[in-house]
Amino acid sequence: MDFDVTMIINALAILTMFYCLYLVLSLKSAIPGGMVGKRWNFLSVLVVLFTMGYLATPFFDQIPPEVLQPVISLIFLFGAIYVVVTVRLIFNIIRELTE
C-alpha cells in the first residue's frame, strides 16, 4: 500500500514537473530578454534539472545510499535556489512596476 501511494505521488510530481517544463519553454518566446528574460533562462535550466531528477525517483531504491544522500541534498539545494530566484524575480518586477 505504501509503495502504491509513493508511486502515485511520484507520478503526480513528474507530471507536474513536465507541465512546469512546458510552461517555461512555451513562455520563453514571449520573454526574449530583459530582467525577466535573464532569470527565465536560469529558471528553465533548473526546471530541466528537476525534471531529470524527478524522472529518476522511481529508480532511487536501486541507487546505493552513499550516492543517493548527496543526490537528495543537491535536489534540496537547487530547490532552495529556485525559490530564491523566483522570489527575487517577483520582488524586482513589483519594484519596477511601482517605481
Add this chain to the structure above:
Amino acid sequence: MHNDLILFRTPKGEEIAHSHGHEISSNHRRALIAVDGKTSVGALTKKVFWVSDVVGVLKELYTLGLIHDDVKTIQDATVTQSGGAGLLLKVQIIKIAKELLGNNAERIVKKIEDTEGTPEALEATILSCKKLIKLTINDDVADAFLARALLIIGR
C-alpha cells in the same frame, strides 16, 4: 466614402473645430468634432446620431480639406487632441518601437495603438511600455525607447 475609412482632422480642420467662427454650419462642426482619427466612417455613421447625413457631411468636410485619410497631411499639426496629430505621434512612436525592438515590438505596438492620442495618455503609455521592455526585452533598449518617445511628444 468607404465604411472602413478612418478620417482625422487636418490642421485647418483642427483650427476650425476649436474656433467659434461661422466657417461651417453647426451640423458640419459636430461632424468635424466627432472625427477622431480612430473611428471608421461606418462606425461614425452609427455612433454620431446628432449629425444629419453623416456621410454627406464627411464628404463635404473632406472636399473642404478639413478632414483627411492620409496621415502625412497632419505632420505640422499641433499636439492637442486624440485624433489628428495624436495619430501622427502614435505612428512615430510605433516606428521607433519597431526600429529598436524589431520582431519583439508586437506587444508594444499594440499598447501604443490602443492608447488615446493625447500627450498625457501617450506619456503614460510610453512609461508603461518602457517598463515592459525593461522587464521582458532589453534594459538598455528600454531607456533608449523612453528618451526617443518622450522627445516625440515634447516631454
